Amino acid sequence: MIGWPSPSFPRSSPRAASSLAELAALIDWPEIDRHLVGISAAAKGEPGWPPLALFRALLLATWHDLSDVRLAEALDDRTSFRRFCGFAAHESTPERTTFVRFRRELVRRGLDRVLFEAITRQLEAKGVTVRTGTLVDATLIPSASIRHDGEARWAGHRRRKPTHGYKAHVATDEGAGLIRGVEVTTANVHDAAELERVLPPEPGHVYADSSFAGGPAERVIIGRGGTPRTVQTGIWGRGPEALVRLEAHNAAVRRIEPHRLFRRHYLLRG
Structure with missing residues (x-):
């Protein structure tokens, strides 16, 4: 995978487990499968697919930054x-x-959160985690049908077409990419609205875009023992020195490239 690794394996391993087969061997699939009993994703006239196979496929989409089309x-x-x-x-x-x-x-x-936590818990038990900070973001998920999905809502954007669908609010480990928290809302909910629900305890440096800047969101981060590292849009003081400080700060945050990273680690991506 280019640009962002799959979950990092413990250095104590005699050989880094990097293949999909080795990764699969670390996960207790029966524990995951028991949550999926009775789920069908088949439309009329289409073959039914094992739910666990579909869930594994969505994990691949997460680790390899694949849209549903690319995954298929x-x-x-x-x-x-x-x-x-x-x-x-x-x-x-x-x-x-x-x-x-x-x-x-x-x-x-409500299985999105349950399954995230199960996978994260299992991998952490195997030492597959490196906690150096937390990335938070909100990603739009288009609905499958504007006409038939009555629960979805519209979200506007200054530079993109409006999206009809949902929004994934996600917190991931900076080092390993393991998902620490996730909430799904309709698309019209503000990006930072679910921060308190998804942010883990002691998150370290918390990297986010300008949607998470400002008092309420930063107070949540500080209250969890974290340090806000958000993109800022206001000028820090007056004169050229203030602009230099602002640009240096934003450049350091953007080096983490949160938007790209979050989308690569969200299981429920469209």
Whole structure:
């Protein structure tokens, strides 16, 4: 994966477990599978897919920065992806819309948070984590159908087309990319509205864009024992020196590239 690693493995291991097969061996899949009993993502006339296979596929999308379209394409031609999800070489694989429906069902049942926590807990038990700070962000998730999804809401943006759908509020470890907290709301909810719910205890330096700057959000971060490292838009004082300080601060925060990183670590991405 380019630009951001999959979960970091413990240095004490005799050999770094970097392949999907080694990663899969660290996870107790039956624990995950028992939460997925009874979930169907099949539309009328389409084949049903094992829920655990779909969940594994969404993990791949998280670790490899894949949209649903790219995920469907990758499953169609990548042997390692097929093997990780449990699809045989001759088997057909799910289409994009299957992942949309499956994701929506996870959210409806409140399983998105449960499964995140289960995966994080298991990997941490194996030493697969490096905690140096926390990244927080909110990512828009387009709805599958404007006409038929009555729960979704519109969100406007100055530089992009309005989006009809939902918003994922996410906190991840800076070092390992493990998800520490997640909440899903309608798209019209402010980016920082769920910060108190997703931010873990003792988050260290907390990196975020300008949506998280200002009093209320920064008070939440400080109250958890963290240090706000948010992009600032106001000028710090007067004169050229103030602008230099502001630009240096924002450059340091942006080196973490939070927007790109968060989208690569959100399981419920559209």
